[in-house]
Each structure stands twice: as C-alpha cells, then as structure tokens.
Amino acid sequence: MSKEQVVVARKKKKKVKIFPIVNVILFLVISLIIMVPIWKVIVDSFDAKAGYGMNFLPQTFTLGGYSSILSRVALYRPFLISVVVTIAGTFIGLLLATLGAYVLIQWEMPGRNFFAYMLLFTMIFDGGMIPKYLVMKDLHLLNTLWSVILPLSINVYNLVLMRNFFEGVPESLFEAAEIDGCSPMGTFFKIVLPLSKAALASIGLMYAVQFWNDYTNFKIYINKNELFNFQMKLRNMVMDNDIPDEGGIDPNTIANAAVIVAILPFAIIYPFCQKYFVQGVNVGAVKE
Template sequence: MAQDAPRRAPVTPKGSRIKDSTAYKVFTVVNTVALLLLCATMLYPFLMLLAQSFSSAAAINAGQVNLLPVDVNLDTYRAVANNGAFWRSYGNTVVYTVIGTAIAMTLTTTYAFVLSKKHLRGRGLLIGIAVFTMFFNGGIVPNYVLISSLGMKNTMWAVILPPALSVFNLLVMKAFFENLPTELEEAAHIDGLTWFGIFFRIVLPLSKAVIATMVLFYSVQYWNDWFGAFLYLTETDLFPVTLFLRNLIAGASTAASEGAAASGGSAADLNANIQSVTMILILIPILCVYPFVQRYFVSGIMLGSVKG
C-alpha cells in the first residue's frame, strides 16, 4: 500500500491572524493597567511640581494646587531669571558634570579594558581592590582630611575626583568587554595594532551602547550631587546648583529674596513656590538629554550584565 502523504500545516488566509488565547488577553490587560498605574505614579509628583511653579503662593499655601496651576504666576520665574547666584551655580554644575563625566569615562573604560584581559597578571587582585571599595570606605572624616591635605578644598576637583570611578559601572563595562570576540583582537595584533590602537579603533566603536549608558549614569550622578560640595566647598561662587537648592530648602540662602526684590515682587509671595521653580529648571537638562540615550539604556545594561 502506498504510504499516506504527510499532513500539511493549516494555511491561514492572507491578512488573517491567529487569535490570542484568553490567558494572553488577560495578561495583556493586567500588564497594561499596571504599567499605566506605574507611569501615573511616576508622573504625578513631577506634574504637581510643575503646576506649583506656575501657581500663586496663596493657592499653594491653601492646598488648592494639584495637577493644574491656580492663579497663574510668572513672578517666580522672573525672580530666578534675575538671580545671578542661581545662574552662577547652574554654570558650575554644567562644568562639574562635563569635566567629571569625561574623567570618569576615561578611568572606567581604561580600567575595565585592562580587567577584561584574563591573561593579565594580578587581575584578581585589581578586581578585589575595586570590589572592596563597594563595601568599605574610610568615612566622612578621613575623606575630608584627605581632600584638605591634598589642597583640593574649595576647588572644583573636590567635587569631581572623589566620585570619578563607580565600581558598579566598572564591573558592567568589564563584563561587556569580556563578551567582545577575541578574534577581533587577534586579527588586529596580526595587522600590527598596539593595545592602544585596539582600544581606540576597535573596542570603543563597538561599545557605543554601554558607553552611552555609562555617560548617562555619570552625568546624572554629577548633576544631582550636592553632598560633596556641601563638605568641601565654602565659597559660594563654587557652589553647584543642587547645593544652591539645598540651601534654599533649608532656609540658609537669601538669594530668593534678593531676586524677588530685583524683579519688583514680594519675597513672601515667592517663597512658597521658589523651590518648585528651581527644581523644574534643574530637571530640564536631564529631561532633554535622556531621550537621546534612552534607546541605548536597556541594551547597554543587558550587554554589560550578561556574560556568555
């Protein structure tokens, strides 16, 4: 007897799609609702802060401001725009962030590239030293004494150099470099490239995703840091904008009152939302930069965290 012909898979008409199962539909709905709630939770404080920055002091003190401004008030923005101390601190933060991120990326990439070479003598010791600093540090007083003895107090280097190397970022980048094909380096050696040539002409161009992610991490770290400046800086001309905001919140700065007087407004009317305006202006650069590196964020972390 002739063998039966093999069964063919059912052919779906052109343009039709397989129906989703009930369990998948339920999962999709629950997942969508959960993500929307999470997004709303994350956006609510920011939208409320934005509404307060455009509202009057009386409305804020009365608790009338929620997601929309009440009694729209632009006097606070005018006061901040006329406040020289705020913009000087803002410029300091930009300088600290740019220089600090450049130094941090130089240290992180070079150190991670060295640690990724398994034939390196003393590699385990170098990794151990780096990991040790994740769990133990000298403390505030020894760090303060060290910075003072090095002559870095009241200089920008006191803010830039201490946090210039993050061990977490170092280990993520090291894992990423270890995943790069070794055949590329071997071919480069045959072509006569030195280790510096391999690093700059092969490794870095192939590491755009993880580099963009680390740049974002370091930039946010330097932009938001105020504690180092609080410890090591006493000259107001060197203050970053986050320390300016901290002093504003703590009531240790009279810059808001001076700005209000310069704009012709009342300091009492501006004190209620001067903090909101300052926070919004501090957040703007990060919100502008993040969309350009967001597409690298997930891929950079995954590529640098998973080895295999």
C-alpha cells in the same frame, strides 16, 4: 477531536493569565506615585498663588517664578560651575571606567584577579565620610572642585558594567587586530571603543546625572560660596528663605520653579540618549 479534548481546549482559551494584569496594575500604581509629586511641582511652578494643597491645573497662571530664577544673576556662576563639573567629571569618569575595564579583560595580565577582587571589595566596604574628608584634607583638595570631581569619578559599579560589555566583544577582533600589528592601546581606541558607543552613552549619562545632582560632596568639602554649584545654591536659597519678593507671586512658586529649572537640562537630554541607554543596559550583548 474527542469531547474531552474540546473541553480542555475551551478551558485553556478561557483561562486568564493573572501575572500580566497584576504587572500592569503594579506599574500603573508606581507610575502614579512617581508622577503625582512631579505634576504638583510643575503646576505650582506656574501658579502665582501656589499653596500646600494639590491642584491639577494652575489657579492663577504666571511665568514669574521662572523669570525670577532665570534673571537672578547670583545663580549664573553656580550654574556654570555645575556645567563644568558635570562635563569634566563625566569625561574623567568614563576615562577611568573604560581604561580600568580594558585592563581587567587582559586575561594574561599577572594579578588580574587580585585587582578585580580589590575593586569589588570597595563596593561592599567603604572607608566612611571622615576618612575621605581626611584624605581630601591631606591632599590639599578642600575648597577645590577636584574634591567633588574625583570621588564620584571612581565608580566601581560603572567599571564592572563596562568590563562586562568589553567581554562581549568578539575575541576574533582582538586576534585580527594583533595579527595586523595593532598595539593594545591601538586596539582599545580603534576596535573596542567604537563598538562600545551604547555602553559609553548609558554609563556617561549615569555619570552626568550623578555630577549634576551632586549636593553632598559640595556640602562636605566646599566652604566657599563662590564654588557652590547650582544645586547647592538653590538649596540654600529655598532653605534660608532667600527668595525675592516678585510682587504678588508666592515664594512657593519660585521655589518650585527652581526645582524644575534644576531638572530641566537632563529632561531635555534624556530623550536623545534613550536609544543608547536602552542598548547599554543590555551590557555584553555583542556576540560573536
């Protein structure tokens, strides 16, 4: 090796790649921006004298905020409504997304492209809040849980993701199922769905989080207090200052405990679904 080649090789070794360093710093900053408010809420939920400053640890540790929320009977029914709406909405949403996606991969179906473009059109142009409200009113769905389940169940983005995943299923499997005399719906239930567990888990998690955190639709379509979900009830409790006096516990402590209780179910569920979620993000990864 000549001297020039040795010098060039040394320069390459000494050269530091800037992008990985900037990338790490950027993600650290973003993570801190996200985690600092969450950590403040967690700390204040355990602090009997929670204020508006930033404390990294509770000054006066207490579980009174959580006991106040969990022992409040008025929150039991809204919590149950949230659970029912989340389960029913996720099931209906997955049913519509999978069936719609399966229809759109039927290449020989007349008008397939027309229906696909019509669905994509709705992702760009939306009717607006008032037309949706009038539709719900004409369908006599106001002040029913269907008015909050149906609008969120029809999610074109999730349908497109599911269609892309179905398109990655090997064509030979469809041909083999057809040769064996399997009907189109039989192929769907016996071949397509079993291969789509990762996509179903990831999209199902998206639906579940969407339904659990829903506040807007309850605010627009529901006027009866007995039909409010957990998020709506907690919002009214905090905004209307309807927080019980727990003997020395700051109302901010109870309010922060309410926030943690609201996000806790999916904080527990997510780690168990993470591997499916990561796989499902790579939609269409099944190759022939």
